[in-house]
Every structure is written in structure tokens, then in C-alpha cells.
Amino acid sequence: MSDIIQLLPDHVANQIAAGEVVQRPASVVKELLENAIDAGATNIKLLLKNAGKTLIQIIDDGKGMSATDARMCFERHATSKIEKAEDLFNLSTKGFRGEALASIAAIAHVELKTKPANDELGTSIKIEGSKLISQDFISTSKGTSISVKNLFYNIPARRNFLKSDTVETRHIIDEFQRVALAHPMVSFLMHHNNNEVYNLKSSNLRKRIVSIFGTKMNEKLVPINEQTDIVAIEGFVAKPEFSKRKRGEQFFFVNDRFIKSAYLNHAVVNAFDGLLEHGAHPSYFLYLKVPANTIDINIHPTKTEIKFDNEKALYAMLRATVKHSLGQYNVAPLLDFNRDANLDTPYHLNTNSGSAKIPKISVDPDFNPFKEVEKQEIHFPNKREKQTESWESLYTSVAITDEEKQSELFENQQEIKTQKTFQIQRKYILSSIKSGVVLINQSLAHQRVLYEDFLESITVKEANSQQLLFPVKIALTSLEIGMMHTIKIELENAGFSFDEFTKESVTIKGIPVSVTESKIAIILEELLSDISLEVPDASFSHFDIMAKSFAKTLSIKTGSQLSEREQEGLVNDLFSCKEPAISPFGKPIFKTLTLSEIDHLFNS
Numbered sequence: 001m002s003d004i005i006q007l008l009p010d011h012v013a014n015q016i017a018a019g020e021v022v023q024r025p026a027s028v029v030k031e032l033l034e035n036a037i038d039a040g041a042t043n044i045k046l047l048l049k050n051a052g053k054t055l056i057q058i059i060d061d062g063k064g065m066s067a068t069d070a071r072m073c074f075e076r077h078a079t080s081k082i083e084k085a086e087d088l089f090n091l092s093t094k095g096f097r098g099e100a101l102a103s104i105a106a107i108a109h110v111e112l113k114t115k116p117a118n119d120e121l122g123t124s125i126k127i128e129g130s131k132l133i134s135q136d137f138i139s140t141s142k143g144t145s146i147s148v149k150n151l152f153y154n155i156p157a158r159r160n161f162l163k164s165d166t167v168e169t170r171h172i173i174d175e176f177q178r179v180a181l182a183h184p185m186v187s188f189l190m191h192h193n194n195n196e197v198y199n200l201k202s203s204n205l206r207k208r209i210v211s212i213f214g215t216k217m218n219e220k221l222v223p224i225n226e227q228t229d230i231v232a233i234e235g236f237v238a239k240p241e242f243s244k245r246k247r248g249e250q251f252f253f254v255n256d257r258f259i260k261s262a263y264l265n266h267a268v269v270n271a272f273d274g275l276l277e278h279g280a281h282p283s284y285f286l287y288l289k290v291p292a293n294t295i296d297i298n299i300h301p302t303k304t305e306i307k308f309d310n311e312k313a314l315y316a317m318l319r320a321t322v323k324h325s326l327g328q329y330n331v332a333p334l335l336d337f338n339r340d341a342n343l344d345t346p347y348h349l350n351t352n353s354g355s356a357k358i359p360k361i362s363v364d365p366d367f368n369p370f371k372e373v374e375k376q377e378i379h380f381p382n383k384r385e386k387q388t389e390s391w392e393s394l395y396t397s398v399a400i401t402d403e404e405k406q407s408e409l410f411e412n413q414q415e416i417k418t419q420k421t422f423q424i425q426r427k428y429i430l431s432s433i434k435s436g437v438v439l440i441n442q443s444l445a446h447q448r449v450l451y452e453d454f455l456e457s458i459t460v461k462e463a464n465s466q467q468l469l470f471p472v473k474i475a476l477t478s479l480e481i482g483m484m485h486t487i488k489i490e491l492e493n494a495g496f497s498f499d500e501f502t503k504e505s506v507t508i509k510g511i512p513v514s515v516t517e518s519k520i521a522i523i524l525e526e527l528l529s530d531i532s533l534e535v536p537d538a539s540f541s542h543f544d545i546m547a548k549s550f551a552k553t554l555s556i557k558t559g560s561q562l563s564e565r566e567q568e569g570l571v572n573d574l575f576s577c578k579e580p581a582i583s584p585f586g587k588p589i590f591k592t593l594t595l596s597e598i599d600h601l602f603n604s
């Protein structure tokens with residue numbers, strides 16, 4: 001048989017390698033921002049068109065490249081950052097693999113302009129699909145500008161796989177925030193379709209966090225500071241009452257590199273033990289500095305996961321330090337007796353760190369972490385006029401007559417007529433129906449009821465609004481304010497009314513009747529997060545997302561005890577919905593078991 005194995009040409013190899021490094025526009029943004037940082041830039045601009053699908057340009061004032069380097073940098077495994085294998089274990093730069101530019105140039109139209117400080121002329125290079133198109137001397141300012149156009153132009157499958165602009169922009173913003181948070185001293189500017197998204201001045205860590213996440217963040221931050229021989233920990237955690245329902249603001253940086261670590265996250269969550277509501281995630285910005293030779297960064301192509309030599313000791317120290325800081329700021333009750341004692345004696349794990357101090361723990365005897373936590377409120381829509389009576393009566397303790405109770409219930413669903421209901425494991429409601437029994441998921445049922453109600457009020461535009469005695473001001477980031485403007489009308493339809501929009505806050509003077517004042521911030525926060533993450537494309541109506549988001553946030557949850565009246569009311573309302581069988585998110589809400597099915601269970 002003849003030989004069949006051959007070496008792939010470079011441009012094919014580069015395209016394959018690109019698959020690892022470049023998943024989406026955000027990956028390009030990350031690599032280019034990191035190159036600018038490695039080049040010592042103090043000012044970095046990121047310009048985007050169409051979520052980076054059309055253009056990603058990064059301009060820095062770093063050290064630039066010579067004409068030869070400008071050509072070389074697009075070769076695979078071409079790097080100025082390491083020379084020998086040992087260097088891999090003593091890295092001080094973000095990059096070291098020498099593959100980012102080669103990969104990017106394989107799958108896009110790239111234009112590089114660069115000049116070192118002391119050179120008279122700079123270099124301009126154009127490359128498309130790994131092919132050099134042109135190289136010229138140009139006059140340009142010190143530093144480097146790289147434009148990446150038409151990403152994945154030669155891999156249609158990849159291009160088609162990209163998500164909506166909203167989603168891709170969200171990914172870019174995530175990468176941008178990570179680099180900007182890791183380097184507060186560097187100024188960053190981000191423009192998208194000629195609109196300024198961020199303009200971050202050189203500052204300190206706290207100010208950088210606040211300038212990204214909005215002024216409301218300032219009061220939430222508890223500083224963290226601890227130095228030992230194996231690690232220095234700095235940064236902030238957010239007070240527990242500001243924890244999030246979604247994992248949003250969780251940042252670990254190790255030697256100025258953003259990393260993901262479920263293990264270290266666990267340590268922080270553990271330090272919040274007992275302070276977080278069920279399902280809530282703490283926000284944190286934690287900066288670890290460790291000796292470069294105690295970590296391995298080369299275990300993942302995108303360099304966001306790293307391996308630590310002293311993982312256990314780090315865990316213990318991080319946990320103790322965060323706990324200590326929460327205690328110092330009197331936000332934590334500090335004596336928990338059922339913890340794993342091993343986790344609290346970190347400093348003995350490392351033999352050469354015997355001198356490290358053990359955090360002191362202060363106790364606030366009056367602290368009650370749950371005093372702010374209200375009992376879950378159950379809200380019911382008010383718009384279904386036909387059923388107003390049953391709504392009201394079923395959810396307040398007002399007595400009602402049987403006649404009223406029967407009136408017009410189940411007009412759509414004659415078959416289902418509730419008798420006695422039982423709540424099972426605070427999760428399901430069991431009820432007997434004509435044909436057998438029905439088992440209803442309480443949370444999904446309530447979602448459906450709220451969803452239809454909101455949808456109706458938003459689209460029919462006659463939502464009932466309640467005026468607030470004292471308008472509520474909610475601080476938002478500039479991004480969120482932008483989003484609020486685009487959904488203002490829908491929100492007004494839903495029953496909100498606004499007093500004032502500034503650059504960093506909105507003042508709300510009226511809310512839908514089914515929302516309580518204490519929930520305003522949370523439902524808006526969830527809504528903005530849902531919109532930024534889930535809108536399939538820009539032309540999609542916000543109505544549906546809004547109704548879904550409100551329904552999800554306000555619905556009763558698994559674990560809520562429901563009185564008999566509440567159970568019954570919920571069942572009634574579910575079955576007067578247009579689509580009682582599936583939740584707004586497509587899950588089945590109830591299952592029925594007919595008598596013959598039940599019989600069958602016993603006869604088989």
C-alpha cells in the first residue's frame with residue numbers, strides 16, 4: 001500500500017488550531033486585549049461593529065513591533081514571551097503560546113499597524129486567511145492597532161453558529177470587564193457601533209469596580225486583605241444582602257489573570273455559610289498573588305483554568321480570610337460549630353508559613369442574618385375580572401360564600417373541578433378530579449398564571465398600576481440604563497411609571513399591583529439580566545421576555561407552604577388560563593392519573 005500520511009499545510013493547521021482558541025468574537029477580544037497588556041499599554045481602545053462579527057479593533061499605546069516582528073507575530077508558535085520549556089512555569093505575561101494571532105489571521109481579515117517608540121516609521125500588514133496580502137511602511141503613532149474583520153468568513157459553519165448580537169456582545173463585555181478589572185491602572189475605552197459603552201480612567205481597584213458596576217456597588221463592598229507566604233489575597237466581597245440570584249459578579253484573578261475555579265468559588269461560598277438565602281450567589285472580586293512557579297497555566301487553551309500546587313491551603317486561607325472580613329465588618333455571625341475543623345487550620349498545611357497570622361474572629365451577638373429576609377410573599381394577578389372574587393377571597397382571609405366560590409370557576413375546563421387539595425412536599429398540589437387525580441407543580445402553575453396575566457396587561461395596555469407613596473430610586477449601570485430606555489414603553493404598559501432617568505439611576509413612582517415595593521429592584525434586575533442573556537434577536541418583542549421574567553421572579557417557589565385556600569385558588573386560576581398544561585418555559589405543569597390507570601396499578 002502506498003503512503004498516505006502527509007503534513008497539513010500551515011494555513012490548514014492554523015485553521016484547526018483556531019478552533020481551540022477562537023470560539024466567538026469575545027475570544028478575539030480577550031486575546032487582543034491581553035496582547036496589549038503584555039505590550040505594556042496604558043491606554044487601550046476597543047472598537048466594535050455588530051457585536052464584533054463585522055469588526056473588532058484594538059488600539060494600544062504599548063511597545064509596538066519592529067517590521068520583522070510584525071510579520072513574525074502571525075506565525076504559529078511565534079512568541080516573544082517565553083524561550084524555553086522552564087519558562088512555562090515562571091510566567092509573568094498573559095500570553096505565551098504564540099498562537100492567538102496565527103489563529104485569528106487564519107479565519108478573518110486582519111490588518112496590523114504598529115510602531116515601536118523609537119522608530120521613525122511603522123509597519124502595516126494585511127493578512128487574510130493566513131495569506132499575506134500586503135506589507136508597507138507607514139507613519140503611525142507608537143503602539144499597535146489590530147483590526148479583525150469578518151470573523152469566520154471562511155468557516156460558514158462557525159459563522160452561522162454565532163448567537164444574536166445581544167448575546168455575543170454580552171460575551172465581549174464579560175471578557176472586557178475581566179481584563180479591565182485585572183488592570184485598574186490601565187485606561188480602557190469601549191465603543192460599539194460608534195456608541196461609547198465604557199470609558200474607564202486609570203484608577204484604583206475599588207474605583208474600577210464601581211465604574212464598571214455602577215455607584216450602587218460602592219456601599220456593597222467589604223474589603224479583603226491577607227498576606228501569607230504562599231498567597232496574598234486582596235479585593236472585595238459584596239455584603240451577603242446584595243447576593244445575586246444568578247452567578248453574575250464573581251471574579252477571581254490569579255497574578256492578574258482572570259480564572260475560573262469551582263474549587264475556590266466553593267471556598268468563598270462556604271465562608272458565607274448561613275448568610276445567603278437559598279439559591280443566592282455571593283458577588284466577589286478577589287485577587288490572589290502566588291509565586292509564579294507554584295501554578296501551571298498551560299492546562300487549558302484559553303488559559304482560564306489553572307492548576308495550583310497548594311490548592312488545599314489556598315482553599316482554607318481564602319475561606320478563613322473572607323469569613324474574617326465579613327466578621328470584621330459585622331456582617332457575619334462567626335461562631336458556627338458544625339464546620340469542618342480541618343478547613344480552618346490552613347496555616348499548618350504549609351510548613352514554611354508557620355508565621356502566618358490566624359485571622360481573629362469577632363462576634364456580633366446581636367447580629368441576625370435573617371432579619372431582612374421576608375417571608376415569601378405570594379402575589380396574584382388582579383386583572384381577571386371574572387374571578388376577582390375568588391382571587392381575593394382565596395388569598396386573603398376574607399370569608400366567602402359557597403356561591404361566590406363556585407361562580408364561574410372552571411368555565412374553560414369543565415372537567416377539572418377541584419375538591420379537596422393536598423400539598424405534597426411543599427412542591428406539588430394533589431387534587432381529585434372527575435376522571436381521577438391531578439398532580440400539579442405549584443411553582444410552574446403560578447408561573448403560568450402570572451405569565452398570562454402580565455402578557456395580557458402588557459399587550460392590552462391597561463395594567464393596573466399602584467402609585468408609590470415614596471418614589472423608589474434604583475441605581476443601574478449605564479448599560480442597564482440603555483436597556484431600560486428600550487423597554488420603557490413595555491414596562492409602562494405593564495404598570496410601571498417612571499419619574500426620572502439619569503445616567504445612573506431610574507426613579508420609579510408606580511408599579512403593577514401584583515408587585516410589592518420590596519420586589520421592585522429584584523424584578524428589574526432579573527429582567528435586565530434575562531433580556532441581555534436571552535433575547536434571540538433584536539427584532540424579537542420584549543413583551544414575552546418581560547412577562548416570563550416577571551412570572552419567574554414573582555411566582556411562589558418550591559418549598560413554600562400553601563394554605564388550603566391558596567392551593568385551591570392556584571388550581572382554579574391555573575385552569576382558567578389559556579394554556580394550563582405547559583409553563584411559560586415549556587415544562588409540563590401537571591400530570592393526571594385516570595381512574596383506570598390507578599386501577600391498573602393495582603391489577604398488574
Ligand code: ADP
Pocket residue numbers: 031035036039060062063064065073074078079080081094095096097098099100101102143144
Ligand atoms: P503570545 O501572546 O502567546 O505570545 P500572540 O499570537 O498573541 O502570542 O502574539 C505573538 C507575539 O506578537 C507576541 O509574543 C508579541 O511579541 C507580539 N504582539 C502581539 N500583540 C502585540 C501588541 N499589541 N503589541 C506589541 N506586540 C504584540
Ligand code: MG
Pocket residue numbers: 031034035094095096098100101
Ligand atoms: Mg497573546
